[in-house]
Amino acid sequence: MRYKAAVLAAVLLLVAGLLAGCGAGKEYAIGAVVDVSGPASSLGVPERNTLQMLVDDLNARGGINGHPVKLTILDNESDETKALLAAKKLVEQQKVLAILGCSTTGTSLAMIDTVQKNQVPMISMAAAAKIVEPVQDRKWVFKTAQNDILVANKIARYLADKGLKKVAFLYMNNAYGDGGREAFSKAAPAHGLEIVLTEKFEATDKDMTMQLTRVKASPAQATVVWAIPPSAAIVTKNYRMLQITQPLIQTHGIGNKDFIELAGEAANGVVFPVGKLLVAEQLPDSDPQKAVLLQYKQSYRARFNAEPSTFGGHAWDAFNLLVKALEQAGPDRARIRDALENIKEFAGITGIFNMSPQDHNGLDERALVMVEIRDGQWRLI
Amino acid sequence: MNLGSQLLQYAFAGLTLGSIYALVALAFVTTFNITGVLNLAMGEFLTFGALLAVSLLAAGLPFPLACVMAVCLVALLGGLMERVAVRPVLGAPPLVPVMVTIGLAVSLRGVALLLWGTQTYTLPAFSPGESLRVGGAALTLQSLWVLGFLLIVLLGLFVFFDYTVSGKAVRACMINRTAAELLGIRPERMAFYSFVASGALGAAAGILITPITLATYDVGFMLGLKGFIGAVVGGLTSVPGAVVGGLLLGLLEAFGAGLVASGMKDVAAMLVLLAVLLVRPTGIFGLGRGREA
Numbered sequence: 001m002r003y004k005a006a007v008l009a010a011v012l013l014l015v016a017g018l019l020a021g022c023g024a025g026k027e028y029a030i031g032a033v034v035d036v037s038g039p040a041s042s043l044g045v046p047e048r049n050t051l052q053m054l055v056d057d058l059n060a061r062g063g064i065n066g067h068p069v070k071l072t073i074l075d076n077e078s079d080e081t082k083a084l085l086a087a088k089k090l091v092e093q094q095k096v097l098a099i100l101g102c103s104t105t106g107t108s109l110a111m112i113d114t115v116q117k118n119q120v121p122m123i124s125m126a127a128a129a130k131i132v133e134p135v136q137d138r139k140w141v142f143k144t145a146q147n148d149i150l151v152a153n154k155i156a157r158y159l160a161d162k163g164l165k166k167v168a169f170l171y172m173n174n175a176y177g178d179g180g181r182e183a184f185s186k187a188a189p190a191h192g193l194e195i196v197l198t199e200k201f202e203a204t205d206k207d208m209t210m211q212l213t214r215v216k217a218s219p220a221q222a223t224v225v226w227a228i229p230p231s232a233a234i235v236t237k238n239y240r241m242l243q244i245t246q247p248l249i250q251t252h253g254i255g256n257k258d259f260i261e262l263a264g265e266a267a268n269g270v271v272f273p274v275g276k277l278l279v280a281e282q283l284p285d286s287d288p289q290k291a292v293l294l295q296y297k298q299s300y301r302a303r304f305n306a307e308p309s310t311f312g313g314h315a316w317d318a319f320n321l322l323v324k325a326l327e328q329a330g331p332d333r334a335r336i337r338d339a340l341e342n343i344k345e346f347a348g349i350t351g352i353f354n355m356s357p358q359d360h361n362g363l364d365e366r367a368l369v370m371v372e373i374r375d376g377q378w379r380l381i
Numbered sequence: 382m383n384l385g386s387q388l389l390q391y392a393f394a395g396l397t398l399g400s401i402y403a404l405v406a407l408a409f410v411t412t413f414n415i416t417g418v419l420n421l422a423m424g425e426f427l428t429f430g431a432l433l434a435v436s437l438l439a440a441g442l443p444f445p446l447a448c449v450m451a452v453c454l455v456a457l458l459g460g461l462m463e464r465v466a467v468r469p470v471l472g473a474p475p476l477v478p479v480m481v482t483i484g485l486a487v488s489l490r491g492v493a494l495l496l497w498g499t500q501t502y503t504l505p506a507f508s509p510g511e512s513l514r515v516g517g518a519a520l521t522l523q524s525l526w527v528l529g530f531l532l533i534v535l536l537g538l539f540v541f542f543d544y545t546v547s548g549k550a551v552r553a554c555m556i557n558r559t560a561a562e563l564l565g566i567r568p569e570r571m572a573f574y575s576f577v578a579s580g581a582l583g584a585a586a587g588i589l590i591t592p593i594t595l596a597t598y599d600v601g602f603m604l605g606l607k608g609f610i611g612a613v614v615g616g617l618t619s620v621p622g623a624v625v626g627g628l629l630l631g632l633l634e635a636f637g638a639g640l641v642a643s644g645m646k647d648v649a650a651m652l653v654l655l656a657v658l659l660v661r662p663t664g665i666f667g668l669g670r671g672r673e674a
Contacts, residue, residue, distance in 0.1 A: 042499070173644070199643045204603050206594035209394040210638035210646070213387050230501035230595045237593075241512045242390070242519050262503050262595055 025067040031090035033101035038078025043103040046312035054319045064326050080110035087111040091118045100318045115140050121337045125314035132360035142360045144317035148179045152187035154273040154368045160191040168197040168220035172227040180226030196220050208235045216244050228253035233262035240266040273368040275310045282380040288347045313349030386517025391639040397524040399631020400531045404586040405608020406623035408579035414555045415575040418478040422486035424605020430455045430584025431596035435502040452584045459580020463573050493598035504591040523592045614657045616664025
């Protein structure tokens with residue numbers, strides 16, 4: 001893998017060198033550390049693809065204010081130590097202006113000390129809020145994926161609007177589910193909801209009827225499940241098998257075709273909040289993100305012959321936020337950071353970013369839409 | 382939902398899970414009885430059965446044919462495993478074949494990962510339709526298939542061991558291998574067949590449960606482990622013991638998770654294993670003696 005990354009870097013160098021030879025301005029060096037291989041590769045691969053596509057397009061258009069961009073993408077193999085080493089290499093050897101990455105919370109956190117100490121702007125593509133909080137210790141760190149609390153608030157608001165006050169909460173016993181439980185237990189009371197039952201299951205569990213039987217016996221008016229497939233699909237099947245009639249709400253974790261395939265018929269009727277990429281075609285034309293979303297979908301399909309994912313979207317946002325900052329600030333790390341912090345109303349793939357000194361994520365609930373699965377298709381509601 | 386139907390629901394869930402464990406436990410017991418080898422790659426038979434059926438179905442074969450072919454292929458894999466990896470170490474100290482099967486399990490899991498990736502797959506239910514309603518509790522038709530298959534396997538084993546010459550030969554090998562050899566029975570051949578049979582049994586179990594549990598490259602690991610616990614609880618050498626052990630484990634998990642707390646599921650299972658091993662180290666149905674080769 002390191003070999004591959006080296007070849008990739010060499011090719012990019014060559015391309016950048018050729019472009020530089022054409023009499024363009026001095027090139028801007030930026031780095032990316034992505035979980036391309038290892039357990040998080042399903043996140044990292046679309047991210048790497050997106051970054052590659054974007055930098056090629058950007059340089060074909062003439063770069064930033066006439067300066068070509070040299071992007072070095074390193075693979076951290078989903079390993080925290082390797083993420084740290086990659087960040088050090090980018091900062092100390094390549095002298096990059098900024099770092100994009102990583103794909104997951106663990107690998108992103110591993111790089112924070114290095115970028116803080118060396119005062120290099122970093123834009124993570126991972127989920128956890130603690131990557132950018134507390135913001136006084138994260139002066140140089142930004143991120144593009146939405147926080148759990150946004151998702152939890154979106155769900156809580158949806159339930160409150162429907163008048164469903166008593167809620168059962170099920171979560172998978174891992175970092176994803178734990179984060180969700182924490183966020184939802186804050187969001188629910190804030191929207192006047194009462195969590196009447198909390199149940200968990202293991203990621204490897206094959207049968208959740210026990211937990212769901214308790215849900216059925218409880219006074220809950222709706223059920224929220226915070227999980228990813230395959231367990232999210234098994235829960236859904238069990239839910240229908242037990243003929244529980246209360247609405248079933250899930251999270252953005254089921255926002256891929258896998259879930260519909262695995263849960264089959266049972267998936268119909270499931271409602272969940274998710275980024276707009278999934279239903280871009282169904283958005284009203286007045287949506288400020290619609291044009292960007294459709295364009296990204298089209299160019300990704302054309303280049304890779306595959307459907308783009310929300311993870312690739314996080315990479316799109318990270319790259320383009322940095323480009324915007326570079327346009328204003330030029331090749332100066334501190335000024336790039338300041339420019340990033342002042343980006344307002346930037347319509348990206350994940351949402352509309354309004355960065356501020358207090359908020360290095362900059363997304364709000366507008367980033368999410370509620371989607372219902374009907375006849376095996378996503379329907380915007 | 383009143384308490385009665387809740388309890389019934391837990392019982393259904395427990396029986397379904399328990400039947401799966403019982404099938405795996407049966408496969409353990411069959412090979413252990415005949416070869417004295419604990420085949421810890423048993424879970425991988427489930428994985429390969431399920432995933433091969435998925436692939437064959439995707440390749441356009443009709444569903445029943447895909448299932449039968451997957452079972453045959455895994456049976457072949459079982460036989461191959463015995464010939465290539467287990468037979469050469471049969472005379473070695475008992476720990477050696479166990480290590481070999483652990484190695485096989487890890488390698489097979491790696492092969493499955495290479496072939497099928499980390500995606501999750503599913504198979505269609507054997508008989509489509511709504512789940513049954515009994516006393517306020519729901520039971521899927523697929524659970525009935527699993528239970529039914531367990532009964533058929535049990536019946537088959539009973540007939541085989543008690544009414545056929547080969548079955549009696551197997552029992553003779555179990556009781557006294559040397560005497561059996563003197564009477565013209567060939568234990569090595571029995572060992573080969575036992576691996577073929579456990580491969581087929583594991584694959585069939587894997588296919589049967591996929592509509593309920595879904596299948597990934599590592600689905601067999603946990604099921605294999607639980608089946609092993611079921612077999613140990615049942616005494617490792619006893620066919621009825623394996624079934625009782627497996628079912629007991631499934632029921633305990635279901636009631637533990639349902640009545641105590643959902644986090645207690647695996648705790649209940651492990652506590653039972655500990656309790657049985659402490660109070661009755663030979664298992665509930667064990668013969669009360671160590672196995673002599």
